[in-house]
Amino acid sequence: MSDSTSTTAVDLIVSADTVLTMEPGATHRANTSIAISGDRIVAVDATDALLESHPEAPVIGGAGTLALPGLINAHQHLTGDRLIRSMIPDDLEPGRSIFEWAVPAHAAHTGDDDELSATLSLIEAACNGVTFTVEAGTVAHPDRVLAGFDAVGVGGTLGSWGWDVAGEPWAGDTVDEVLERQREVQRLTERHDRVDGWVTLVGHDLMSDELVVAASELARDSNTGITFHLSPTDSDPASYLERTGKRPAVHLDDLGALGPHVLLGHGVHLGDDELDRLLATDTAIAYCPWAYLRLGQGVTRAGRHIEFIQRGGRVAIGCDAENAGDAIDVLGAAALAAGLAKDMAVDATIFGAHAALHHATLGAADALGMSDEIGSLSVGKRADIVLVDTTGPEWVPLSPDPVLQLIWASDGRSVRDVVSSGRVVVRDGEPTLVDRSSLAVEAAERHARLVRDARLGH
């Protein structure tokens, strides 16, 4: 892939001992560098040649590094959980974590809380190599979350939360009110170069047929995506069967609400007919394995994500929330996905480290409908690049297969530098655009206020 960049101004060269482009069929490349102009990759070529033709360009990386595309987190709540991180007890009966913790925490969340939560979550994500995050659909103040994306310098998708079926403790809004809030976010992000406005609903059984059809149409007409929660537990199938006589994905397909623009959060409890409908409509799924283990949702008995992938389904890996899996570490979630796949099938030959990394990079981009923009180190794509430090203890000695070592021996701890849209947003493990220590002081204060005001744990 030799590209002449002699006439292009190169702003940054990312150099590494080994480069994983994650392009289809590609293996890792030695002595390779990536040239960046503005927010784009303009060349992936031999290091010597690129350095010679652009002697003036700053260089990061070098010896002892591995480069790969920025990771994608396909389902992440950026507000609500962050300021009460890892605080919801892990031995509660179903429902109590939502009604005694999550709902009051969200109800007491201010706009300032939303911005701080999103900033902290995106810092952790970036430090673990994530450059693109799909907000999962529970944001009350999208403008403040967008400010969080801007503060950290990473990309993603963002909507406003919405539901029109009354759920405790809030009444539902009208369909028009929900859709208007989504349009507001689309206007807010219209000219943003890293964050796309998506249509987001809470999902589950908190959406009428009228709302999900109209929301899906809005996403399709705006040429954007839609995401909502479906069937992380078997309570969604139970409520759909009672209301409609059909399982959720069958009912949604009969309404015409599924399609390639739809990214379902979870899809753990799916019947045969639902799997067929999702494949026939090319609907994608965000798979968050740590959340199902932390919450005891039955993925090891019911999960069919690997079968879905093997039959051609589009799947991206996600991390969910700071009280559902907790760590925002896509590499850790990818390793878990690979381990679960092998163990659930009692078959060591399937879904290894290479497949897991694919579903955190190019495969994830495909699930988001964004494989022409992100997910691999390819000329013309957004310059989202992770540099892994391969001098740490987990990298000694170096394996001839860096993907095996990255997934099974390491995780986000090895990430050293991160480039997002051509800008260095993490250097030596620290965010470059925000002051982490002052945010930590603010987080402790806001945490205390939120716990007090929302009467959490009482």
Ligand SMILES: [Zn+2]
């Ligand atoms: Zn979620």
